[in-house]
Amino acid sequence: MSDNQTSPVTAVQPAAKRLADYLPPDYLVPALNLTFRLAPQTTRVTAVSQIERNGEHQRPLILDGEQQQIEQVLVDGAEVAYQHTDGKLTLANVPAKFELTLVTVIDPQGNSSLEGLYMSDGAYCTQCEAEGFRRITFFPDRPDVLSRFSVRIEAPTEFPFLLSNGNKVEQGRLDDGWHYACWQDPFPKPCYLFALVAGDFDLLEDNFTTKSERDVKLQVFVDKGNLNKAHHAMASLKKAMAWDESRFDLEYDLDIYMIVAVDFFNMGAMENKGLNVFNTKYVLADEQTATDEDFHGIESVIGHEYFHNWTGNRVTCRDWFQLSLKEGLTVFRDQEFSSDVGSRAVNRIHAIKVMKNHQFAEDAGPMSHPIRPEEVIEMNNFYTVTVYDKGAEVIRMMHTLLGEQGFQAGMKLYFERHDGQAVTCDDFVQAMQDASGKDLSQFRRWYSQAGTPELTVTDSYDADKGVYRLDVKQFTPTRSNEQPKLPLHIPFSVELLDNEGNSLVNELLELTEASQSFEFDVKGGAPVPSLLQDFSAPVKLHYQYATAQLLVLMGFASSEVARWEASVSLFSQAVWQNVARLQQQQAMSLDSSVIDAFRAVVLHATQDHALSAEMLKFATANSLIEQVEQVDLDALFSARDFVIDAIADATEDELLARYRELVGQDNAASRSFKNAILALLARSADGHESLLTQQFNAAEGMTDALGALAAAVAGSADCRDELLEQFGKQWQDTPLVMDKWFTLQGSINEDSVLQRLTGLQDHPAFSFNNPNRVRSLLGAFASTNLPQFHRADGQGYQFLTNVIKKMNGLNPQVAARIMTPLIQFSKFDAQRQQQLKACLQQLLDLPDLSRDVYEKASKALGQ
The missing domain is CATH 2.60.40.1730 (tricorn interacting facor f3 domain)
Structure with missing residues (x-):
């Protein structure tokens, strides 16, 4: 080809880039x-x-x-x-x-x-x-x-x-x-x-004085008319700057720090040096338009992008395969920030939910990859829950193994060695090892092995010797084209309790072999084990808990996270028991001990309201699917609904009394508990529509208004459409609030929902050009309204496929991100798998298919 001539674009299969092929740049x-x-x-x-x-x-x-x-x-x-x-x-x-x-x-x-x-x-x-x-x-x-x-x-x-x-x-x-x-x-x-x-923006200004007495100008730029919604972001920024100095001894290094909020943005935010660009979702908030969850999310993301100033900017990635070097580490840091300034237990629960609801599914699907991928076609596809959230869990495991002092010594050495450099994940682990003296050579396998490790635990008790024994086997599933995976270095936290709930042993074990045994001196009978406490490693745990054991853990485990985990296990067992009953054409039922356990959660006088709320936000269908190898979706949906409705019906009186006690308690934890209870009341026999409309109309903030509206939608209340219409009219000119409205519309579990979604695409507040709108209306439908997305006629799959076809030409990043529910089908029945594969083939047949969509579709079909 002659000089100064541009070649035409050719429809060739995109080539993968490989970590093994990395070479330093030819020119600097x-x-x-x-x-x-x-x-x-x-x-x-x-x-x-x-x-x-x-x-x-x-x-x-x-x-x-x-x-x-x-x-x-x-x-x-x-x-x-x-x-x-x-x-x-x-x-x-x-x-x-x-x-x-x-x-x-x-x-x-x-x-x-x-x-x-x-x-x-x-x-x-x-x-x-x-x-x-x-x-x-x-x-x-x-x-x-x-x-x-x-x-x-x-x-x-x-x-x-x-x-x-x-x-x-x-x-x-x-x-x-x-x-x-x-x-x-x-x-x-x-x-x-x-x-x-x-x-042209409205500007909120403030200042921050660093520990070395440097004055830093802080600026938050927002669209005209939104200045009153920027104050929480500014306060969160100052809180993050002070926390990073006190916890990590890291000081800001420029004269000015700027945040700009824009409504059209593919991601949540971006840590550009000194000038962070944010999705408006993670900046704008006041009590009228934002929920407690929104306020928390803003604080977390503001912190995340600020913390990148050192973990990502001052020390950056050598290549994009090392993305978790900055993202996994910074997610860990923002999780610690949120935990130090808020509820550590609830923040940990939220992180665990992300892993179990989403990351485990990614590990089991066609886009499975280690936190340091070996190859990519389109880098935008690897901004994943594996790189970010599993990456954070790997950092957390290092923190668990080294302790706070050893971890901070490793961080200090990391910055001393690599400030101003582009480095690798291995450089980070080496700094941790050198500073602490802890051998992390086996631990490095977490960076290169894909998949979710599984721990199978059995136990025995020798009453004569007073010895309790745990036998633990670890195994990571492999794919047909993979070599057998080697044992990992896994921190395994264990607490042993007696039947009255007294703590006997609380110890951190280290798993390094395929099979290991541990013995404990325990007198007075077999203990109740709390295993993998606080989710000490991102693994699946297989242990046959008896209902009585779970009841002890729910009431007495020293870890609040372990109490929540026990409630999840109790609920899950009840669901799977009823799935089996349906498959055997038996009537569904629920043991009274399960009902009594959740009644106790409602009545608990001293437990943190936020923790109680989490216990009543029952396991999602997504997380339940990840607990099994093959799933009968129709039976699962029916069984889950039955168990929730049965608990709501049986505890209706207690729920109603507790709800009335919580009305007027003006704090985020109590509001969360109250709205979790209201959601159950909406599913009870009475339905309590008067409570729904009363809370909706009397709400002084978005948390309670949305709580009532969400309960009406989930409970299929008669007042649902009237409240939706009222909400939509009130907030039609406020895009971020309309996103919440769009999401609720897509969550309606009725066959008419596809027709509803099609009509809403013509709504004045909706635009295919805006990622927030597309994610809220269409992406949320596919990822959360599982009964309708997975409907037997395949129309849910085709609906999403048509959306992806449209987005492929407009915004390939968004197209690829919302298509994830199409590619995770290995656990479903043959008919649904066939329907999903046909939809993916439609995408591969597009003449202008983007690399983003091609990579996911082709991997899902094994091409």
Whole structure:
């Protein structure tokens, strides 16, 4: 192909990138100067790079770039020949050290993928992680090329705020009503951390004084009219900054820290150095429009992105296979932050739910991968619960094994060794090992082995010797193309209680072999074991608990998390017993001891209300599915509904009395407990519609209003549609609240729900161009309304397939993320598997199929 010619796009099967093929970059870019002349369809980008050859070689310079029009390519000021083909710009015979100038034109307004530079409600915004920078200019778009960025932004004065990374060094007026701002980031960073925002916002300002007495300016930018909803985000930021100093001895390093909230965003938020871009969902909140859960989520995500300043920015990833290096570690840090400033037990329960409801399913599905993947086709597909949440569990296991002091010593050594570098997961583990003296060589297998390990535990008691014995076997399932998996280093926390609930033993065991035995001196009879306390490792536990044992644990385990786990096991056993009865064509029933156990939760006078609420938020169908190898979906749905309804009916009087006691208690824990009770009352024989409407109409905040509405929807109350209509009219101009409304609409368990969802796609508040709207209405339906998504006629599958077809052309990232329910079918009956595979084949037959969707569909079909 001749120089300066662009090749056509060809429909070839995307190739996988492999960790084993990693090579250091051929060229480094110590400094990059960017100038943006912003225009909606013709933004001109001038990129001046200082480039140095990395090592002794004569290979060409190859830069990544997509969706750009090239105007000029200069090497040391002189025009040069180049090749532009298949997203690459190639320059041959370049000097060992030179200045490269590139002038390109891009179209932010036409960029519906929301990667690179795009427009969100009239403002310019960027998203460059993982590989979006190549849509801004041609560059070695990989995380191990670190540059010092200088940025100049030019725009009309109708965009008064011109923001980028680092510190502002200059601003001024230009001709014809334009102005400019210049920013310099003193810290080298990979291009995925670059950010630019230009727009007109409301601004909330504050300050934070660091431990070394440096004054940092804090700024939160929100859409006009939303300033009153930014105060919780600001308070959360200051709380996170103080916590990181006190717990991890880490101080902020720039003169300014900025957060910008935008409504069009593929992710939750992005940690760009000094300029974090957030989905409005994780910034805007007041009591009228946000629930207690929203307030908690904002605090957590604000903390997460701030904590990335060190774990992700100052020390970053060598390559994208190391993504869990920054994400798993930072999720662990934000979990600890939430636990230190809130309820440790409830925060731990929420993390466990994510693992059991979602990550275990990912491990069992076609996209199963270790927390450090071995190969990828589209990196955007690997921002997964495995990389993030299982990655955090792996960090937590290290913390458990080393203790707080040893872990903090490892963190300190990690930063001393690697500040300003792009490193690997192995570098992190090595720092932990060297600082603590703990041998973590076997533990490293957690990074390279996919799948959920399973622990099978049996026990015995020798009454004559007073010895209790635990026999533990560990096994990780393998796929047909995998080698047998080796034993892992697993922290296994155990408490032994007597039948009156007294704690006899509380010990951390370490599993390192395929089979191990442990003996304990226990007098007075066989103890009740609380195994894998606080979910001390991300594994499936197989132990045949008797109902009597679970009742002891629910009432007396020293760990609140263990009490909750016992309640989940008790409920799950009741469901599976009734699944078996249905399969044997027997009548369903529920033992009175199970009812009494949950009655005790309702009546418990001293237990934390938030913990009681979690015990009454019964295991979801998703989590139940992950407990078995094969599932009869129809029987499962019927059995689960039966058990919940039976508990609600039998405890109706106690529920009603407790509800009335909780009315007026103005704290998040009591509201959570009250709304969990209301949801059960809505499912009882009476239905208590008067309570639903009374709470809805009297609600002084979103938590109680939504609690009543959700209970009406889940309980199929007669007042449901009236309340939905009232809620929709009240909040039709508030997008984030309408997202909650859309989600509830999609959760209605009636055959007419698909018709309802189709009609709502024409609602003025809905847009396929906005990821929040698509996720709330359509993604939530497929992931939470399992009876309707998995309906026997296959219409639920086809409905989602049609949505993915549409999103494939608009926003491939969102298309791939909402398609997960289509690919996790191995446990279902043959008819449903066939229907799902047919839908996936429809996607593979699309002529313009994105890499994002192709990777998931092809892996699901084994291609």
